[in-house]
Amino acid sequence: MGIISGKVAALALTGSLTVGAFGFAFTGGETVDQVKAQLEGLKNKVTAYEFSENALFEKIGLVKADATEKLTFANGKIVEAKNQINDLEAEKSLLTKTNAKLTAERDQLLADKAQLEESLASANADKARLNQELEAANAKIAELNNIIAEKNAEIAELEGEVSGLEKQLADLQADYDALFAENEANKSEAERANAEVKKANEKVAELGDVSADVEDKTENLKPMTQEELDAISTENKPDVFDAELVVKNLGLTYIQDGQSEAFKAAHPDLNIQEGDRVWRISNSNAFKVYVEYVKGNEKGELVANPSQTFYLTESGGTMIIKWQDENGVWKQTVKAGA
Missing domain, CATH: 1.10.287.2610 (Helix Hairpins)
Known part of the structure; x- marks a missing residue:
């Protein structure tokens, strides 16, 4: 029911009532x-x-x-x-x-x-x-x-x-x-x-x-x-990244078919000669890593590019490569080669 009753509203539409008829008027x-x-x-x-x-x-x-x-x-x-x-x-x-x-x-x-x-x-x-x-x-x-x-x-x-x-x-x-x-x-x-x-x-x-x-x-x-x-969240994402980048471990592989014609044709830039041993370093980091290697009396250093890097040695034997992690600590991996 509204503020004014239906009956009063109906009477209001017809105008004022005479005092003689009912004894009162709408006010x-x-x-x-x-x-x-x-x-x-x-x-x-x-x-x-x-x-x-x-x-x-x-x-x-x-x-x-x-x-x-x-x-x-x-x-x-x-x-x-x-x-x-x-x-x-x-x-x-x-x-x-x-x-x-x-x-x-x-x-x-x-x-x-x-x-x-x-x-x-x-x-x-x-x-x-x-x-x-x-x-x-x-x-x-x-x-x-x-x-x-x-x-x-x-x-x-x-x-x-x-x-x-x-x-x-x-x-x-x-x-x-x-x-x-x-x-x-x-x-x-x-x-x-x-x-x-x-x-x-x-x-x-x-x-x-x-x-x-x-x-x-x-x-x-x-x-x-x-x-x-x-329920409105005021948290902003992502968090600001201010930590040092981690240097992921490097992988070392001795290429068994390094002397094959197919491999030489696929990698002409290596200029592989008779007797050379071919090695591959796998670098899963997004940046280059300085590497030192030792195999018997052979020693050297190189920069491992992101993805993979090939290098040659003159004799077979066990290969050791070393690199530094994000804290400057030397790490290494070892691989045997023919």
């Missing part, structure tokens, strides 16, 4: 208008509550989407920078080792030159008898000087490459530091957004009593319940 028009105004106000308030709640929910979704996009982009940049740093570290290790070898060779050549010059000085005491040996010694010294010049040029070139790699490494480290700082800023922005959501939730909670009062007086329009508001 509820002002009350009806007042109730109509109150209902119109309640309708406007409930509609406004619904609109505000929907706008709040949409804003929360936009804030979460924006934060998630920024965090995901920062993660990608961090991993890309770390992979490039690991690549350069592997290349630098190989060049440093090669530089040390060439320096040792140059020093040995210098010692040989000094020894030959000493022999030449003693040979001058008897030029007639040692003239032929003197010419040979001079030729050898000239040859050694050429070799020394070549080795010095190679060392200078390698030192330039190492210097360039160190600069690239420093630039990448700076980029990484900048990305890390930007990532920290994104964390702060996410925390601020969470604080805003919390404040919004507290404001919505204050509307609880008003919402309950309006619910008693309306049938169709209902504001969002406290349970629905609490």
